[in-house]
Each structure stands twice: as structure tokens, then as C-alpha cells.
Amino acid sequence: MADAPASQTQQDRKSVRRSLKPLTRLIPYLRKHKGMAIGALVALFSAAVITLILPNAVRRMIDFGFGADDPALVNSYFAVLVGVVCALATASAVRYFLVMWIGERVVAELRSDVFAHLTQLSPTFYDTAKSGEILSRLTADTTQIKSAFGASASQAMRNFIMFAGASVMMVVTSPRLSVIVLAAIPVILVPILGFGRQVRKRSRFAQDTLADASAYAGEMLGSVKTLQAFTHESRSANRYGSAVEAAFQAARKAIMARAALTGFAIMVIGASIVAVLWIGASDVFSGRITGGELSQFLLYSILAAGSLATLSEVWGELSQAAGAAERLSELLDIESEISAPAKPAILPAEPRGSISFDDVSFAYRNAEHMPVVKDLSLNIAPGETVAVVGPSGAGKSTLFNLLMRFYDPATGIIRLNGVDLKQLDPKGLRKQIALVPQDTAVFGASIAENIAYGRPDASREEVIAAAKAALADPFIAAMSDGYDTLVGERGVTLSGGQRQRIAIARAVLKDAPVLLLDEATSALDAESERLVQKALDQLMKGRTTLVIAHRLATVLKADRIVVMDEGRIAETGTHADLSAAGGLYAKLARLQFDAERQAEAV
Numbered sequence: 164m165a166d167a168p169a170s171q172t173q174q175d176r177k178s179v180r181r182s183l184k185p186l187t188r189l190i191p192y193l194r195k196h197k198g199m200a201i202g203a204l205v206a207l208f209s210a211a212v213i214t215l216i217l218p219n220a221v222r223r224m225i226d227f228g229f230g231a232d233d234p235a236l237v238n239s240y241f242a243v244l245v246g247v248v249c250a251l252a253t254a255s256a257v258r259y260f261l262v263m264w265i266g267e268r269v270v271a272e273l274r275s276d277v278f279a280h281l282t283q284l285s286p287t288f289y290d291t292a293k294s295g296e297i298l299s300r301l302t303a304d305t306t307q308i309k310s311a312f313g314a315s316a317s318q319a320m321r322n323f324i325m326f327a328g329a330s331v332m333m334v335v336t337s338p339r340l341s342v343i344v345l346a347a348i349p350v351i352l353v354p355i356l357g358f359g360r361q362v363r364k365r366s367r368f369a370q371d372t373l374a375d376a377s378a379y380a381g382e383m384l385g386s387v388k389t390l391q392a393f394t395h396e397s398r399s400a401n402r403y404g405s406a407v408e409a410a411f412q413a414a415r416k417a418i419m420a421r422a423a424l425t426g427f428a429i430m431v432i433g434a435s436i437v438a439v440l441w442i443g444a445s446d447v448f449s450g451r452i453t454g455g456e457l458s459q460f461l462l463y464s465i466l467a468a469g470s471l472a473t474l475s476e477v478w479g480e481l482s483q484a485a486g487a488a489e490r491l492s493e494l495l496d497i498e499s500e501i502s503a504p505a506k507p508a509i510l511p512a513e514p515r516g517s518i519s520f521d522d523v524s525f526a527y528r529n530a531e532h533m534p535v536v537k538d539l540s541l542n543i544a545p546g547e548t549v550a551v552v553g554p555s556g557a558g559k560s561t562l563f564n565l566l567m568r569f570y571d572p573a574t575g576i577i578r579l580n581g582v583d584l585k586q587l588d589p590k591g592l593r594k595q596i597a598l599v600p601q602d603t604a605v606f607g608a609s610i611a612e613n614i615a616y617g618r619p620d621a622s623r624e625e626v627i628a629a630a631k632a633a634l635a636d637p638f639i640a641a642m643s644d645g646y647d648t649l650v651g652e653r654g655v656t657l658s659g660g661q662r663q664r665i666a667i668a669r670a671v672l673k674d675a676p677v678l679l680l681d682e683a684t685s686a687l688d689a690e691s692e693r694l695v696q697k698a699l700d701q702l703m704k705g706r707t708t709l710v711i712a713h714r715l716a717t718v719l720k721a722d723r724i725v726v727m728d729e730g731r732i733a734e735t736g737t738h739a740d741l742s743a744a745g746g747l748y749a750k751l752a753r754l755q756f757d758a759e760r761q762a763e764a765v
């Protein structure tokens with residue numbers, strides 16, 4: 164599946180899966196921990212076998228120990244029993260540890276894999292996906308799988324072994340009584356399977372509803388200022404409340420199905436035990452079996468019944484986990500639209516930083532009927548500075564997206580150093596490009612770490628040098644902890660101009676031959692503006708620069724101005740040429756730059 168459009172994922176979700184098959188996706192994770200898994204199985208098996216020995220020991224004690232009227236014999240039986248109990252305790256503790264360990268381990272690895280996969284997906288996926296929903300999958304679904312692996316799977320196996328063993332031992336003890344108990348089994352099993360399907364369907368629905376609610380919460384908390392500015396607090400809280408309520412109702416239905424399943428199983432099992440006891444009692448009176456044998460049989464049938472009841476409960480849990488595994492599999496199966504070719508081309512060193520767009524057309528996946536770039540051709544020489552201007556929505560940022568290969572063009576070829584971008588490994592390509600975006604993302608870490616985002620292996624000295632080149636050093640030095648000051652979500656909020664200088668410092672560190680610069684539209688104060696401009700001038704030296712320009716100063720400095728309109732290049736030339744031509748540029752320049760001149764005059 165390529166980057167799935169939302170509608171397709173929705174459709175997949177609605178389809179009801181009828182088995183635990185999605186859980187097989189987890190087998191490779193188990194294989195990695197074969198030793199632990201085998202250990203868990205051995206412990207599991209030992210504990211089950213020891214439990215099965217107990218009723219036999221009880222019978223021997225009743226029939227021989229008490230019967231023989233020999234206290235020494237009774238004592239030795241109890242001594243053996245203590246040993247058996249110790250062995251049972253040890254095996255159970257080992258089983259618990261190993262099984263829980265495997266559950267935690269598998270989920271840790273699964274989480275890392277899902278996250279790593281998510282980081283690889285192309286922006287097309289994120290254009291339609293809701294980040295809150297994805298986070299819910301990463302946390303809630305994996306937790307469900309953990310409980311399935313940690314507890315349910317081992318319980319299922321233990322109880323299956325116990326059930327099989329106890330059934331065999333029941334037949335050995337009293338074939339006549341066994342018939343009654345075993346006849347009840349199909350009566351129990353058939354509805355269990357039916358209920359199980361219901362539980363699975365409903366719990367998947369509950370999880371989906373919860374994921375939708377999380378997506379909404381994520382979106383709202385991400386833009387809390389807008390929310391409060393429009394005083395939408397109670398409206399949002401109500402909407403989230405209803406979403407959570409819907410999730411609760413869905414969960415309630417799943418729980419109801421499970422409760423009915425458990426109650427039903429216990430009732431049928433209990434009834435058959437009472438019947439056995441009744442008939443067994445009359446058999447003891449008539450001398451057909453001994454009292455010890457009836458006790459043994461009864462203990463085995465309680466064991467078998469208990470195992471079956473647990474199995475029915477565990478079946479429900481495993482079904483829930485299968486729903487979660489299915490949702491995670493869907494995520495893991497999404498392939499990135501953008502990937503490296505089998506044999507990526509080597510980028511020639513020369514001409515360093517030459518760019519060409521050759522008859523390129525492109526539309527975003529979620530608006531395919533609306534091409535955003537149309538038959539666009541543009542050659543940029545190494546070291547050239549090209550300013551891209553145009554009305555809002557003309558497709559300027561899209562050019563950057565295409566050049567960084569976040570998306571592939573529908574038709575036409577884009578080349579770097581003469582090589583088609585599709586022939587290159589996207590990572591290799593992106594190493595050649597430094598992006599200074601309009602709105603810089605600052606991460607919850609120290610300033611130094613934020614700058615080193617440009618090149619994580621950079622030394623402290625290199626980070627400081629980059630900050631100096633970006634004229635960011637003075638404001639960083641003035642902060643309480645200097646380069647170690649925490650910023651972003653965990654610390655100080657940076658101003659627009661400061662963030663831009665952090666972005667420039669990152670680009671300085673990256674030292675790539677191509678620079679993509681998206682000038683901020685929001686005006687900085689004169690001093691910040693001067694500093695940012697000065698830092699940029701330094702950065703642009705010797706690099707091929709494509710700049711989405713909003714300032715007169717920038718277009719004046721550019722070697723060439725490209726004017727975009729509705730996805731096409733409307734005009735190209737210098738500021739003087741284009742102003743004189745009296746076309747779109749002249750109009751834009753009049754509107755935009757006149758205001759700037761007036762502001763400067765004030």
C-alpha cells in the first residue's frame with residue numbers, strides 16, 4: 164500500500180476481521196528472543212504439569228494415607244506435597260517473569276519500529292493523517308498488545324495445557340463421569356467463538372473512537388492560543404467530552420459482550436460440575452468408585468472448567484490485541500511514496516549546486532484535480548541567487564517541496580548537478596540542501612542541541628562558530644545558561660528573529676551547496692531585521708540560493724527574479740527590468756515594497 168489516503172484507511176477499519184491472525188505479525192519479534200520464549204514455555208509447562216499432579220496426590224492421601232490409618236505415611240505424603248508446592252511456586256514465578264519480560268520487550272521494539280517507520284513516511288501521508296490518531300496507535304494499541312503478550316498469551320497456553328491434561332486425567336479417573344462433563348464442552352465453545360467475534364469488532368470500534376478523540380485533543384492543544392482567543396474553551400471541551408463519551412459507549416458494548424461471555428461460560432461449567440457431583444455421589448454409595456477417586460475427578464473437572472473459563476476470557480483479550488495489532492500492521496504496511504532507488508546515482512561534484520526544472524507539473528494528492536505547478540521550466544546556475552515572488556498560493560513553497568523531494572512531480576524532471584532527483588537517495592539529496600523556513604521549529608532541548616540539529620556530530624566549538632556567523636551568539640550569551648539554556652516546549656520561548664537566527668545557524672553548520680530560504684512575511688523590528696539580513700548575506704555567499712522573497716532588499720540583491728502566478732512562471736528578470744515592464748511584478752512590487760518604503764520612512 165502506498166501512502167494511504169484517509170478514506171481507504173477508514174474503509175479498512177470498518178472491515179471486521181474474524182481471527183487472531185493479525186497477531187502473527189508479532190512472531191518475528193518473539194523469534195528475536197527465542198531463549199526467553201523457550202524458557203517461558205518450559206516454566207509454563209512445568210507449572211501446568213505440577214498442578215495436574217496435585218489432585219492425584221490428594222486421592223492417594225485419602226485412599227491410602229487415611230485408609231491405611233498410618234500417621235507416618237500421611238506425614239510423608241504431606242512432605243512430598245510441600246515439595247510439589249515449592250516446585251509449583253518456583254515454576255510460576257519464573258513463568259511470570261519471563262512472560263512479562265517478553266511482553267515488555269516486544270512492545271518496546273514494536274513501538275520503536277512503528278516510530279522509525281513513521282519518520283520515514285513522505286509528507287503525502289501526513290497531509291491526510293491525524294497526528295493525534297497516530298500517537299494513540301503508538302501508545303494505546305501497543306499497550307494492549309503488551310497485556311496480551313505479557314499475560315493473556317501465557318494464560319491461554321497454561322490453561323490450554325491444563326485443560327487438555329485435566330480432561331485426559333478425568334477420562335482416566337472415571338470414563339463414565341467424563342462423558343457428562345465433556346458433552347458440555349461444545350455447548351460452551353460454540354457461543355464463545357461467536358461472542359469473541361463480537362468483542363473483537365466492538366473493541367476495535369472503541370479504540371478507533373478513542374483515537375479520533377485523541378486526534379481532536381492533539382489538534383486543539385496544539386493551537387491553544389487560537390482556541391482561547393476565540394473563547395472556544397467550553398465548546399472544545401464539550402466536543403472532546405462527546406468524543407470520549409462515544410468511546411466509552413463503544414467500550415461499554417465491548418465489555419457487555421465480554422461479561423455475557425464470562426457469565427455464560429461459568430454457568431454452563433458450574434451446572435455440569437453439580438451434575439457430576441450428584442451422579443458421582445451415588446456411584447460412591449454403590450461402590451462403583453472410591454471417595455478418593457471422586458475427589459480426584461472433581462478436582463480435575465474443576466481444573467478443566469476453570470481453565471476453560473479463563474480461556475474464554477483470554478480469548479476476548481487476545482481478540483482485542485488482534486484488533487490493536489491489525490491497526491499497527493496497517494501503519495507498518497504503509498510504504499513511503501518517496502524512497503531511494505535500488506541503486507542510487509552518485510551525485511557528481513561539479514557543477515556544484517546547479518538546479519533545473521524541466522517542464523514540471525505537480526498536484527497534491529489530496530487535491531489532484533488542481534495542479535499547483537504547471538509546465539514549469541527553470542535553470543539555476545551554481546552560485547546564483549534567484550528570488551521567487553508571486554501572489555499567495557502561486558506555488559512558491561511547492562517548488563521547495565519538490566526540490567527537497569518531499570513530493571515527486573507528476574510529469575517533468577527536476578535535476579540537481581544534472582542528475583534526476585528520482586535517481587538519488589532522498590537522504591543524499593537533502594544533505595546537499597539547507598532549508599531556512601519561514602517559521603523555524605525549535606525543539607524542546609538546549610540551544611546548542613537545537614543548532615546542532617543542522618549537523619548532529621558538530622563539536623561545541625563548531626556550534627558556537629555557527630551561532631556567531633548567524634549573529635545569534637549575543638542573545639544566546641545573554642541567556643541564563645548560555646548555550647545550555649532549554650528552549651522550546653521545555654523552556655524559554657524564542658522570539659521570531661531569534662528563531663530565524665537559530666535556523667540560519669543550523670544552515671551554517673550544515674554547509675550545503677544549495678540554500679532554500681523562505682523569508683518571513685511577518686515584519687521583524689528594524690534591529691532584528693538588520694541582523695537577520697546580515698547573517699543571511701554571509702550564509703548565501705558561494706551557494707546556489709533560491710529565496711521566496713518578501714523584502715525589497717532581497718529582490719534587489721538577487722541575480723534574477725522569477726515571478727510565479729498560478730503555478731507558472733509569469734516573468735523573469737531583474738528588479739529594474741520587471742518594474743519597467745509594468746506586469747505582475749510591477750504590481751506586486753508597488754503594493755508590497757511601497758508599504759515597506761513608507762514604513763522605513765517612518
Ligand SMILES: Nc1ncnc2c1ncn2[C@@H]1O[C@H](COP(=O)(O)OP(=O)(O)OP(=O)(O)O)[C@@H](O)[C@H]1O
Nearest residue numbers: 290527529530535554555556557558559560561562
Ligand atoms: N500539502 C498540501 N496539500 C494540498 N494542497 C496544498 C498543500 N500545500 C499547498 N497546497 C496548495 O497548493 C497551492 C500552492 O501553495 P504554496 O504553498 O506552494 O503557495 P505559495 O506561493 O508558497 O503561497 P504563500 O506565499 O501564501 O506561502 C495552494 O493553493 C495551496 O492551497
